[in-house]
Amino acid sequence: MNKTILITGASRGLGLCFTRKYLEDGETVFAGVRDTSNPILRMLLEEYPDTLIPVTLEVTDSNSVHEATFLIGKYTKSLDIVINNAAIHNSTSFEILENANIDDCLPVYNVNSLGPLRVVKEFIPFLRNSSLAKIINISSESGSIGACEREKEFDYCMSKAALNMGTKLLANYLRKDKIVVLTVHPGWMRTDMGGSRAHLDPYEAACQLVELFKNINSTDTPIFIDNKGDAFMW
Ligand SMILES: NC(=O)c1ccc[n+]([C@@H]2O[C@H](COP(=O)([O-])OP(=O)(O)OC[C@H]3O[C@@H](n4cnc5c(N)ncnc54)[C@H](OP(=O)(O)O)[C@@H]3O)[C@@H](O)[C@H]2O)c1
Structure with missing residues (x-):
């Protein structure tokens, strides 16, 4: 049976490549985008009119995420995979501390750390209706505290470290529901x-990751992993 998958940040980059790959594999994709008139998504929609459903999804806006549950709920009550992929990395991140505007960091947290939580909060009932649901948070090596050698990019690195902690909390909470939760x-x-x-x-990266996710079917595996499935240092 084909799988139902929600992907945030599906307009470009890795999110768009995940969308394309899962559609090619015959899955049903709810593509979360801020602008559903996105021309690349429109082209994909012509190719996959029955299995691609664009969904307006602004991850900083709890109302937008809540609204998305109504649209998706018209198609299904169950989601097999939620990929929290949407993120930002502002150019101001590369300033040294003395030149950084600390207030610029707040939107980065809002998207990268809190966005995935908003999405999971709203879609937990859908995930619980799947027999082996997976939540995949797209993180970064830059969220590893143990492996960190950088001296800047405070907002992005700290936002991904916070995402990693959020993922661990979710994994603990959702283990009893047998929901696999990863940060990748x-x-x-x-x-x-x-x-x-x-x-x-990014398309090759998406193909590799889709294969990896397919092979992780237990909550008893490392949670923070790289693209080969090896445990990453927290
Ligand atoms: N690229 C890398 O080398 C790299 C390395 C490590 C980790 N990552 C992670 O991989 C993921 C994908 O990155 P990417 O390189 O594909 O990034 P990207 O090309 O910059 O695309 C980012 C995506 O996130 C969406 N987005 C941004 N803010 C949003 C918001 N508030 N609400 C909803 N969607 C929003 C964008 O939508 P719009 O088109 O509407 O702006 C876009 O679809 C991210 O989580 C990133 O942190 C990337």
């Missing part, structure tokens, strides 16, 4: 965020 470093990818010098093609 996807690798350095050539996207708007990763830039053109990055190692990985």
Whole structure:
């Protein structure tokens, strides 16, 4: 039976590549985007009119996330996978501390750390209706405290470390429901965020990750992992 999957930040980059890959695999994708008139998504919709459902989803807005449950609820009461992929990494992040505007950090937390929580909070009933649900939070090696050698990017790194903690709390909470909860470093990818010098093609990264997620079917596995499934240092 085909799977039902919600992906946030599906307009471009890794989120769009996850969307394409899951559609190619015959799954039903609820593609969370801020602008459903996105031309690439419109083109995909012509190819997959029955299995791609664009959903307006602004992860900083609890009302928007709540509204998304009504739209998705018209199609299904069950979600097998939720991929919290939407994130921002502002250029101001690269300023040294003396030049940084600390107030600029707040929106980054709001999207990267709190966005996934808003989504999971609203979609828990859908996930509980799946026999083996998975919540995949797309994190980053930059959220690892143990492996950190940077001296800046406070907002982004701290937001991903907070996401990792949120993931661990969710994993503890949802273990009794047999919901797998992971926080995943996807690798350095050539996207708007990763830039053109990055190692990985985002579609190839998505293919690798989709295969990885397919093979994780127990709550008894490492929670913070890299794109090969190896445990990452918290
Ligand atoms: N690229 C890398 O090398 C790299 C490395 C490690 C981790 N990651 C992580 O991988 C994930 C995907 O990154 P990417 O490189 O694909 O990023 P990207 O190309 O910058 O795309 C970011 C996506 O997030 C969406 N988004 C941003 N703010 C949002 C909000 N408030 N509400 C809803 N959607 C929002 C964007 O939508 P709009 O089009 O509407 O702006 C876009 O779809 C992120 O979690 C990122 O932190 C990336």
